[in-house]
Amino acid sequence: MQMSLLIDAGKCTGCVQCELACSLENEGIFNPAKSRIRIFTFHYEGRFVPYTCTQCAEAWCMQACPVDAIAYDAATGAKVILEAACVGCKVCTIACPFGTVNYNSDTGKVIKCDLCGGDPECAKACPTEAITYVDADQTGYERMRAWAVKTDAGSTAIA
Amino acid sequence: MLHVVIGAGPAGVTACEMLRDLDAAARITLISGEPEPPYSRMAIPYLLVNDIKEDGTYLRKSENYFPDHQIDVQHISVTAINPEDKSIRFEDGNSLDYDRLLIATGASPIQPPIQGIELPGVHQCWTLDDARAIAARALPDTSVVLVGAGFIGCIILEALVKRGCQLTVVEREDRMVPRMLDNTAGGLLKRWCENQGITVLTNTAVNQIAEKKNKLSVSLDNGNTITAGLVITAAGVRSNIDFLTGSNIDTDQGILVNQYLQSNQEGIFAAGDVAQGRDFTTGGFAVQAVQPTAVEHGRIAATNMVKPDSLSYPGSLNMNVLDTLGLISISFGQWMGNADGDSVVLLDDAQYRYLNLQFDGEYLTGASSLGHTQHMGVLRGLIRSRVPLGIWKKRLMDDPTRLMEAYLGSVQSLV
Numbered sequence: 001m002q003m004s005l006l007i008d009a010g011k012c013t014g015c016v017q018c019e020l021a022c023s024l025e026n027e028g029i030f031n032p033a034k035s036r037i038r039i040f041t042f043h044y045e046g047r048f049v050p051y052t053c054t055q056c057a058e059a060w061c062m063q064a065c066p067v068d069a070i071a072y073d074a075a076t077g078a079k080v081i082l083e084a085a086c087v088g089c090k091v092c093t094i095a096c097p098f099g100t101v102n103y104n105s106d107t108g109k110v111i112k113c114d115l116c117g118g119d120p121e122c123a124k125a126c127p128t129e130a131i132t133y134v135d136a137d138q139t140g141y142e143r144m145r146a147w148a149v150k151t152d153a154g155s156t157a158i159a
Numbered sequence: 160m161l162h163v164v165i166g167a168g169p170a171g172v173t174a175c176e177m178l179r180d181l182d183a184a185a186r187i188t189l190i191s192g193e194p195e196p197p198y199s200r201m202a203i204p205y206l207l208v209n210d211i212k213e214d215g216t217y218l219r220k221s222e223n224y225f226p227d228h229q230i231d232v233q234h235i236s237v238t239a240i241n242p243e244d245k246s247i248r249f250e251d252g253n254s255l256d257y258d259r260l261l262i263a264t265g266a267s268p269i270q271p272p273i274q275g276i277e278l279p280g281v282h283q284c285w286t287l288d289d290a291r292a293i294a295a296r297a298l299p300d301t302s303v304v305l306v307g308a309g310f311i312g313c314i315i316l317e318a319l320v321k322r323g324c325q326l327t328v329v330e331r332e333d334r335m336v337p338r339m340l341d342n343t344a345g346g347l348l349k350r351w352c353e354n355q356g357i358t359v360l361t362n363t364a365v366n367q368i369a370e371k372k373n374k375l376s377v378s379l380d381n382g383n384t385i386t387a388g389l390v391i392t393a394a395g396v397r398s399n400i401d402f403l404t405g406s407n408i409d410t411d412q413g414i415l416v417n418q419y420l421q422s423n424q425e426g427i428f429a430a431g432d433v434a435q436g437r438d439f440t441t442g443g444f445a446v447q448a449v450q451p452t453a454v455e456h457g458r459i460a461a462t463n464m465v466k467p468d469s470l471s472y473p474g475s476l477n478m479n480v481l482d483t484l485g486l487i488s489i490s491f492g493q494w495m496g497n498a499d500g501d502s503v504v505l506l507d508d509a510q511y512r513y514l515n516l517q518f519d520g521e522y523l524t525g526a527s528s529l530g531h532t533q534h535m536g537v538l539r540g541l542i543r544s545r546v547p548l549g550i551w552k553k554r555l556m557d558d559p560t561r562l563m564e565a566y567l568g569s570v571q572s573l574v
Binding site for chain 1: 169487534
């Protein structure tokens with residue numbers, strides 16, 4: 001069964017536990033700025049929206065990589081940065097229309113969500129079930145996929 | 160079906176993969192004009208500082224990747240195309256028939272018309288062969304003159320500094336990277352480079368290069384002369400279309416293609432730096448010569464090669480990212496602005512941070528930045544989705560850094 005992150009922004013309280021858990025898992029430090037998942041704050045609406053890579057089928061980042069440094073993990077469906085191959089050219093950071101591949105100047109490489117190899121720490125850390133890791137066939141995931149299509153329709157649809 | 164792809168850069172390789180995906184039984188031949196396995200020119204700066212070996216530049220890393228996908232790679236130059244009998248001719252006189260042909264021959268550096276440009280020690284930085292020649296000469300304390308401060312000049316600048324060279328950059332135009340950055344951002348980048356010990360001469364041209372006691376003497380139009388051990392020219396690129404003379408394939412700056420990336424000749428397509436395809440933001444036709452466009456072209460052309468007229472194409476968004484000695488510049492679409500469009504600029508001069516957004520009515524159509532590296536891809540999402548920004552336009556005018564919020568609020572309706 002393919003699993004995916006399901007984000008229900010209405011349940012997010014902005015506690016940033018997900019960011020801390022992600023940073024600790026991936027960087028060994030508590031630094032929200034190094035998190036692969038980020039919470040965006042909407043002051044006017046009084047809302048918080050957690051957002052990270054949807055592991056979209058189009059995989060703009062993977063397509064754009066000139067050195068084969070982003071791979072598809074068949075077990076999780078994640079698109080994963082291969083650190084040893086990444087040269088740090090950053091093309092993927094502008095190719096991803098969701099803004100979820102970022103440059104890490106400390107390492108000179110890029111970072112993105114890899115679903116923690118199938119056991120995402122953000123979902124485990126979320127106290128309100130705003131982030132859950134669920135069967136990918138759930139409707140929420142399909143909605144996220146629909147956004148991916150809306151972003152660049154026309155240049156990807158394979159007739 | 161016989162698919163022939165000329166050019167083994169990102170456009171050609173991506174096209175071959177797409178052809179294989181869509182047509183398992185097809186015969187696919189990929190023709191490379193260089194001896195190495197298909198590789199990325201973008202990786203050359205990292206090769207020059209030994210971050211990677213030559214195999215680190217290869218577009219596909221697994222050994223036998225091309226044979227495993229039944230893509231027949233041949234290393235030979237193509238000298239002519241004959242659409243009449245659907246064949247191409249090679250430099251050795253042999254020819255090859257095709258049913259569908261993709262021309263993805265890329266671009267080559269422009270050789271500036273400077274006396275002495277052919278002297279030993281004057282190089283361009285384009286191929287792996289060029290990189291080897293530069294690595295042999297760019298030794299610690301070597302005086303290097305870099306002619307051209309455009310994208311390619313800047314991307315190799317860091318490598319030359321890291322190799323310990325004494326660097327002088329000579330740019331004819333009034334600022335660095337004039338195709339990506341406006342005066343403000345170009346000026347900031349120049350100051351950034353100068354603070355790291357590089358001499359940057361804008362509004363300056365090279366008049367002549369001469370040999371002088373095993374060194375090169377570079378004469379500038381400001382009357383000064385620089386003695387150098389190595390001169391690197393990076394004065395822009397031009398589509399490789401000369402071999403098409405007599406083929407009846409329509410060209411301008413590059414090969415003219417329609418919305419299916421097909422040329423005026425049936426069954427002949429073009430992709431990447433050689434293709435003059437539609438530009439998403441201007442609606443016109445341009446050679447963009449950037450990696451994301453090359454890959455996009457490759458996929459779309461291949462799809463239409465397998466199923467004619469099946470995938471129409473609204474155009475590629477021009478985009479670029481450049482790391483110059485650690486200062487990262489990014490540009491998207493109409494970064495230079497729209498007639499009568501609103502714009503907003505955020506500048507932190509001391510911190511070398513700059514962000515410029517360009518609107519056309521309710522839409523974001525372009526942006527450029529210095530020193531911003533987080534979530535910048537969302538600019539592509541905001542521009543490409545063509546969703547009216549509504550309230551988010553005013554919010555971006557008030558605080559242009561709230562790009563992710565604008566995207567999540569407008570395009571994805573998450574708020």
